[in-house]
Amino acid sequence: MAHKITVDGNTAVAKVAFACTEVAAIYPITPSSPMAETCDQFATLGRKNIWGTTPTIVEMESEGGAAGAVHGSVTTGSLTTTFTASQGLLLMIPNMYKIAGELSPAVFHVSARSLACQGLCIFGDQGDVMACRQTGFAILASNSVQEAQDLALVAHGATLDARVPFLHFFDGFRTSHEVQKIDEIDDETIRQMINEEAVADFRRRALDPEHPTMRGTAQNPDMNFQGRESCQKYYEAAPAVVQASMDKLAALTGRSYHLFDYVGAPDAERVVVAMGSGCETLHETVEALVAAGEKVGLVKVRLYRPFAADAFVAALPKTVKTVTVLDRTKEPGAVGDPLYLDVCAAVAQGVQAGTAAFAQPRILGGRYGLGSKDFTPQMCKAVYDNMSAAKPVDHFAVGIVDDVTGRYLLGDERFEIPTGARKECMFWGIGADGTVGANKNSIKIIGTYTDNYAQGYFEYDSKKSGGVTVSHLRFGPDVIRSPYFCHKADFTACHCFNYLEKYDVLAAAKPGSTFLLASPYSAAEVWAHMPDEVEQTIIDKKLRFYVVDAAKIARANGMGTRTNTVLQTAFFKLSGILPEAEAIKELKAYAEKSYAMKGMDVVEKNWKCIDAAVAAIEEVHYPSQPAGAFKKPPTVAAEAPAFVKDVTAKMIAQKGNDLPVSAIPADGTWPTATTQWEKRNVAAFVPEWDPAVCIQCGNCSAICPHAAIRLKVYGKDALAGAPADFKSADTKTPKMKGLGEKMTVQCAPEDCMGCTLCVVKCPMSQPKKDPATGELKANPKPALKMVPQLSVREKEIKNWDFFLKLP
Template identity: 35%
Template sequence: MKKIIDGNYACSYVAYNFIEACGIYPITPSSPMSENIDVFSNVDKRLNYFKDRVKLYEMQSEAGAIALCHGLLQNGTFSSTFTASQGLLLMLPNMYKIAGEMLPFVINVASRSIATHALSIFGDHQDIYAARTTGFAIFLSSSVQQVMDLTSAVYLSTIDSNISFINSFDGFRTSHEYQKVNLIDLNEINKYINKNKIEEFRQRALYKNNVTRGTHLNDDLYFQLSEAHNIYYNKLPEIVEKNLEIVNKITNNDYHIMDYYGSKKAKKVIVAMGSVCQTIREVCDNSEEEIGLVEIHLFRPFSIEYLNKILPSTVESIAVLDRTKDSGEVAPLYLDVLNALKNKNIKVLGGRYGLSSRDTNIYDIKAVYDFLDQEDTFDNFTIGIIDDLNNKSLKPVRFVKKFNNQEEILIYGYGSDGMVSASKNIISIIGEKTNNYVQGYFEYDSKKQGGLTKSHLRISNDLIKSSYYVNEPKIVVCTKTSYLEKYKMLDNIVENGIFILNTNLTDEELNNYFTDNDKKIIKDKNIKVYKVNASKIAIDNNINGKINNIMSTIIFKFIEQVNFDDIIMSLKEMIKTKFKNKDSNIIDSNLKGIDQALNLLVLVDTSKFTLNGFDLKNDLYSKLLSKRGYEISVKEVLHHVDGTFWGGMNRKETRPVADFLPVYTSSNCITCNKCSYVCPHGVIRPFLITEEEKNNAPKYIQEKLINANIPGKNYYYIIGISYKNCTGCGACFNTCPGKMLKKALDMKSSKDALTEDFIKTNDYLFENIKDKEEVFNKYTVKGSQFISPAFAFSGACAGCGETPYLKLLTQLFKDELVIANATGCSSIYGGEAPATSYSIPWANSLFEDAAEFGLGLKLGETTKKEKIKEIISINLDKIKESEKEIYLEYLNNPTIDNSKKLLSIIDNTDIKELLEYKEDIMPKSVWIVGGDGWAYDIGFGGLDHVLATGSNVNILVLDTEVYSNTGGQTSKSTNIGSVNKFAITGCKQSKKNLAKYALTYENVYVAQVSLGANPNQVINAFKEAKEYNGPSIIIAYAPCIEHGLKNGMGTSEQETKEATLSGYFPIFRYNPIDKKFTLDSKSDFDKYEDFLMSETRYKVLEKTNPFEKDMLIEKNKEEAINRYEFYKNKMEKNNE
């Protein structure tokens, strides 16, 4: 049976058969494997080999997940887990134990980079290489089909050998690549599972035997037992080879622990592992030379005997490709091959490729084979980059393929426009309805929503081995007109190719958007450019923003290898099936959109295009922002070698992605600044204008000004919108109170909003009007918003519930603020390089250690402050009398004002030693920021310890009640009844009361805040926490796209208000200074169920678990009432 699946699905499909229970923890890109296990068990009710459904347990961290698995194994229960990168590193201590105890166990790893100079979610082999000394066998697959086939061999081998395995494949390139594969027959596989070994494992269960395990040994015994393991590892290659023969028999393949591919008379051979092997096979297929490949499957233990056995006797030179960076060391696979061939007269060179999913194509591989012919070869070469610093990189060698019947399609989409889904539909329909092979791979940037997506699609009559980006597209698709000005989309398009553009512009207008480079390509390669206003078709058919089926229809029209009429019929059937439980109007609207698509497709007359001198810039940041990082050389980034980038660089990146924009009408404005307060992206700003600025302003500004309503101050007022950075979420519009039922903000389509007056007005305000940050009390909603935020234009989702808190934090404490950010949503949209969102000191360490890391930052600052005071104290006699008072004020009270006074005279000080600490004089307010996944789960131990130290640090928990960054998995902040990943039938556990826990420390400032419930309370909590000389923690309720708000994320501020009014999330403040507990909200529990049912995460219980729905909702409410009563009683008790 053939099916269109990705590598994660292939692995979990097979793994499910062999396991009884698993401990898991979400991490990209491996999370879908665990999610699939959950679905197989709880939705599909699928049975495994043991005639049971797999039990899945989500733990608080990867360390917890593998510890759980260790316990399961010791109890005679077959277990597995799924992880990558930092997750695998957290498992290392237990891995040594599990391997040492000879337990049959598999960790399935979608291999990913390790965070070093920077975090990266993308793929290479750094993580599995870090585990190579644990005693785990390491096995790799290079394609989706191989993952499907070979995962069985791994499980059979761990059962037969009692040796634990890492089952690895490349993160993203294989884990998320869609291919048409043959599903393995698990019933056939089950016939070969060794029942005796199963029973032997059961009998080793701890509870069946009065034995002691995990003992302490001394020098007289430890060494011998370590060496006793050797006989098991020596047999393992033979055991794995035997099980591969079983797989070969069932799948009609020819897999081995190492596979040779290529000429039997090869003189040049590449040795490699993982997805690059598919690319190397393609080069071998298209070469006239005698070349070959050794694909390593069983990397640990490494079989010297087998490598020598399969190498052709004609081999003269070998290149070993490692997908890792061992700084100052020779790479692991290269060392293995060197050792294996040390007695042979073969030249062996080592090279590096593909770090962090760096694309490696056939031209890079051809460069390696050609390099082996040279006399002046060298080790540690690199491919796929431009290394002009170390001069170690090989230039790609282009060649023409002998066999090339692939159709390649490259689609540039916009996050949330549905084009990735459309691409998956395209390859699924073609793959399932025709005999063609298909491949789909999808690129994403780090934006949480609204970022660039690139879909790489291939269609062929033959098996597709091209495990690299599409580099010769016949069809290029673009869904945003603005991309024409930003990206090089046509550089690799083939002769007579097709370019399809979703736009509402005329041919004449398009002439101003295409770069000269693209115009030349269109002319020289005879490219046909088509345009369609798919967005308008969607609007006309009441499916606003959903252009995926419309664009799919047009793409199908130009694919030669399919019958258009048949495919469109299949597309329509798919839509009917997908929306069969929805309103029939949804189906009709989509079908009408499909029918209209081709009728509104227009061929652009490119003969009238003229060159106008417009091309993309070539400085470092321009290249990065326009996704041309592959053009950047090593030398160009030398000054960023430690991963440091300047803050606030996203001001250089404008993203005009909004379909709708707020338009300001000053006559309806009451100057409350609430629109600015709630804006998730800091794009809407109030401006105060002096009389002089008014007189100097153009008339179109003057006529819009109103009185600022600031007592005793003669300022004019106007709202400005940074329209090029707006996401169009509508939060400002939904919040605006307006006058006389007329709002001061109106959401209009971008085309209607972007009038000449609108553009001129807003450009003038942002470019010419200076901030007036001290005019109004900043500890008010109105006053805080006159301060320019040091966090803006982030890549967060439109309407994000987290970012308004962070923006406010920077407005209140900009001069003092330092942020230590836990990994998660807030670190991804906050620390994306080069488009950094913060203009204050900001750093991220790891997911699990943010609290400790932040404490270190604070203690480092404290140490420096003590040194400064010490230097001043012992040098008071050197200070001029006229300046002594300033020094003494700083010694007694180093406030911002006193620090500024000292800084104003420090350059002329006679205390020269003090100048070394000039940058450390200003006080710093350290804030540790993270989500509930960090605070409630993986980082809870550190958070607790930091609170217990009594140190003056502030903790801000952005509580979305779900793992937002990894895709919506349950956390310990998740409430009863909430349907999330790993809680398909509704969460059964109560939400952990983190605030109540923190309140057990009487010296900790504790607050819960809710953005829209009481804005002044939010500001007061921030102020009090910062001013308290001790630890503080603020838990901020943050609606998330995973909640499924009934009226969309543009109403997140209203949602926070309803959450508090209904009693779902009460707000309060506890200040240790006076031991006063203030409950800042009242709760109307009659509104409670209505609030829950306004969010999909609760409403969907009606479908996923109708039998327990009422019970779970009632229990949720009971818990809420108990929480509120606890806080109410505490207020009464503390304030007696």
């Protein structure tokens, strides 16, 4: 039986690539960087490829340089690889033409990412890959973490036999960063997949002064055309080479792939054609629809270039009447998007030549999932339903409201995929608070120590540190396809108490499910401190509600603001996925693995947090009515500009998916100064100023990365009308005296991120040496000290508003 590992797509690909590579020229770009980093790490540790040598990993100055280095390396007969995405891949295009034109085997692994057009988007779609379809590279698509590992190996094997370089891609983030439990490919299988005779042939073709030949000549009109055509036989042979490599893999592993894989009813009349992770969602939708008696099917495109038209036509059922081609890219101004055009041409050729077993079907085109837009079974169902409509929408977008063209489909929200005994869990965290890292460990523990299949996906925006993160974990006895967000959570955790006022964190919670809240309030107190809307949802859904003061435990055990270990422990205790003792043992082992590099004292602090967390979880026995303490505040202030209210506020509230196309400026021109309206309110603790101790150096204001603590010097008359709690001091430094007689250091409690940098850099807040023991102890009277945000928020908001009006 194959060895199972729980791993993300980038790592799965990097392991195979490393084993098949002698030289990797790298340059980092999101979301491909972990592949290069993993190979670099393996090389540093002295790991070997299948030929027993450690690959040379060379970081270049840009992706253009990396592709140039690949070109040079393959020319010398070295098995060479690179990893990239998006604009990085575009920078490689000139060299890709050269590598392909010289029929040099090589593999580029690409975690496909959106291209910067109207705005920069680091998330996934296939715009970058589609820009390379004319370079002469074979293009192989993987749809899941398992496939990314398997087809990475097919690419490394087939490139040697075909003499065509390969671009192997999978969806950025959705596959590159998704953690899945998969069957691992071992080195012996990799060895058997590589044709040593083809390796020897490749080396014999290398430029070598012992057998001199020349490449890269200049060509004139008399023969350049013929030269371009001379490669054709290799491209015509390549599909068969790829299929042979896939068949070899099937014989070795039992996992079978084809150039085009069909799933669905044998007598399907409505068929979707797609490539990438969306195929997994379509696959499970087709299974559910076929089980309900619908005649639907799906063709998964695996080898996109060379496009084997005959094999594609043969993959369609002879009963097909309507085809919808889904592209994960947009080619503005084209007759249709790239895959659509290939399918139209292939079907027309097959029908004209009489090789198709069906009459010309109607072919529709649609776009989905740009910039990692979630692609759900409900959307897939809408695509199949559209094919049955009397007047189907053509050239549509799915999953967004395109009120500009009117050509769009929305998901059928009533449709559900049966998920059996599978569990879904969602964790709301703050970027860089450790929630995502902890959940990666959690899903690996579940995948490794239980018989369950496991999947982890981590949703975050490009703010990364300090932004909102939502971790989506699934586990259960059956294989998990489902490359989309959880939307029926058995377990919901909110790692930031203030999120209750901002986001609908319980929208996906199932009735009767568990809700864990990181709360500064005990079970007895918390009901008086939550918005009514959240409490009503808890009552209506009959949630099992628990609180834990994660911040207090983390602080007490020297972990500062890092609450992730406490909350991860609470998840294992409440979910019961592992027996408690075993869960604690594995959590401690993972803490050691994760933090050993930082020292055993850090590991031990984590262990203490784990022990303390188990004892600190409290169930909340809530009443049948909300406390009536307060309602959720509006996302932005009433005086915000219209654009901020209509557009920015929706994005801030995590409802940007609901924005229609007409709401977005078509040329990407955006109003400025909109961030002032976003009150993040994520800091559990904020700095409080003591004017009597402050020496007015300004360090705090200068260091704050969010401009959330500021200093003003002003005349004393300006204090007229100040709130009762407003603090000020007489100016002390000679320079300030010239500017005014009063000064204030003021924190914006809703903008502060609680990072403590201002305290760390304040000369009057440094720890003091205990004269008796010489030990450093907390300063008993600092100029700045961190205090619970909730205890000062209301008054400090008023103070901040007044401060802003000071001259």
